[in-house]
Amino acid sequence: MSAPERIPARRVSDQDLVLLARGELRVQGQIRDASNAVLLCTVTHEGREARCVYKPVRGERPLWDFPDGTLAQREVAAYEVCEALGWGLVPPTVLRDGPYGEGMCQLWIDGPADDAEDAEDAEDAEALGVGRLLALVDAQEPAEGWKAIGFAEVEEGRTALLVHADDPRLRRLAVLDAVINNGDRKGGHLLVDAGDHLYGIDHGVTFNVEDKLRTLLWGWAGEPLTEEATGALEGLRERLRDGEPLAVRLGELITGAELEAVRERVAALLKSGRHREPSGEWPAIPWPPI
Numbered sequence: 455m456s457a458p459e460r461i462p463a464r465r466v467s468d469q470d471l472v473l474l475a476r477g478e479l480r481v482q483g484q485i486r487d488a489s490n491a492v493l494l495c496t497v498t499h500e501g502r503e504a505r506c507v508y509k510p511v512r513g514e515r516p517l518w519d520f521p522d523g524t525l526a527q528r529e530v531a532a533y534e535v536c537e538a539l540g541w542g543l544v545p546p547t548v549l550r551d552g553p554y555g556e557g558m559c560q561l562w563i564d565g566p567a568d569d570a571e572d573a574e575d576a577e578d579a580e581a582l583g584v585g586r587l588l589a590l591v592d593a594q595e596p597a598e599g600w601k602a603i604g605f606a607e608v609e610e611g612r613t614a615l616l617v618h619a620d621d622p623r624l625r626r627l628a629v630l631d632a633v634i635n636n637g638d639r640k641g642g643h644l645l646v647d648a649g650d651h652l653y654g655i656d657h658g659v660t661f662n663v664e665d666k667l668r669t670l671l672w673g674w675a676g677e678p679l680t681e682e683a684t685g686a687l688e689g690l691r692e693r694l695r696d697g698e699p700l701a702v703r704l705g706e707l708i709t710g711a712e713l714e715a716v717r718e719r720v721a722a723l724l725k726s727g728r729h730r731e732p733s734g735e736w737p738a739i740p741w742p743p744i
């Protein structure tokens with residue numbers, strides 16, 4: 455496996471954040487089949503324009519186990535924590551006012567298939583993107599370069615092995631998810647852009663004080679954390695101390711108990727030096743997984 459140090463982490467420019475936070479937001483359409491209101495918008499500021507998603511708080515479906523704050527705040531908190539780890543795995547995300555009130559605004563990530571001229575092109579492009587990261591295979595063991603997630607019943611009486619790539623970017627994402635306690639890391643929440651940069655999206659169900667980790671990325675469970683991840687977690691631990699700007703910011707986005715739970719999860723990862731293992735007998739996997 456290539457050394458994690460060599461994975462480029464996309465650096466977020468301040469310009470992206472200014473554009474998202476201050477730009478004029480125009481709604482272009484609504485993403486269908488989303489569980490909350492997810493609006494595709496353009497944002498324009500001082501001659502720059504970008505596409506983004508805007509999820510107004512008003513469009514959030516209430517969740518009984520997330521009674522405090524808003525899902526939008528949790529999405530921003532996930533972005534802030536990821537930036538503190540230095541991994542650039544979450545597209546730039548801000549909290550702001552918009553045409554339907556306060557919400558989260560996140561840079562839109564074009565997949566390789568978005569530039570495709572026809573359906574065949576789109577399929578080829580998809581195979582190069584997320585298609586290279588997740589697969590269902592007719593086997594008992596993962597092939598070289600893949601990690602097993604578990605068996606899934608693909609049709610009545612037939613099971614297949616769900617696998618993810620042994621990819622250093624996914625490995626970082628597995629650590630981020632353990633820190634933010636992500637309850638919904640499924641295939642559709644992984645995006646790969648044309649430059650082959652990996653992003654995770656949809657971080658509304660995160661930061662609960664209870665263990666809610668539900669993910670596909672169990673392939674490294676119980677294995678030692680990479681040195682690079684340990685260093686990043688040590689840096690994060692410092693930045694989570696009372697009074698540090700990150701801690702202050704998170705204090706505005708999640709509850710005090712939830713912030714304390716983040717500190718505890720970081721401490722537990724550093725103490726064990728290993729990737730999270732499932733808390734139950736079976737790994738908690740989102741359904742449907744892809």
Ligand SMILES: Nc1ncnc2c1ncn2[C@@H]1O[C@H](COP(=O)(O)OP(=O)(O)O)[C@@H](O)[C@H]1O
Pocket residue numbers: 485487488489490491492507545560561562563564642643645655656657658
């Ligand atoms: N930043 C983004 N870039 C590109 N596509 C996105 C982005 N955010 C969301 N999407 C698209 O919109 C869909 C719904 O968004 P998601 O965040 O999963 O909303 P929900 O909370 O309703 O599940 C995603 O599955 C994805 O296809």
Ligand SMILES: [Mg+2]
Pocket residue numbers: 489643656
């Ligand atoms: Mg979703």
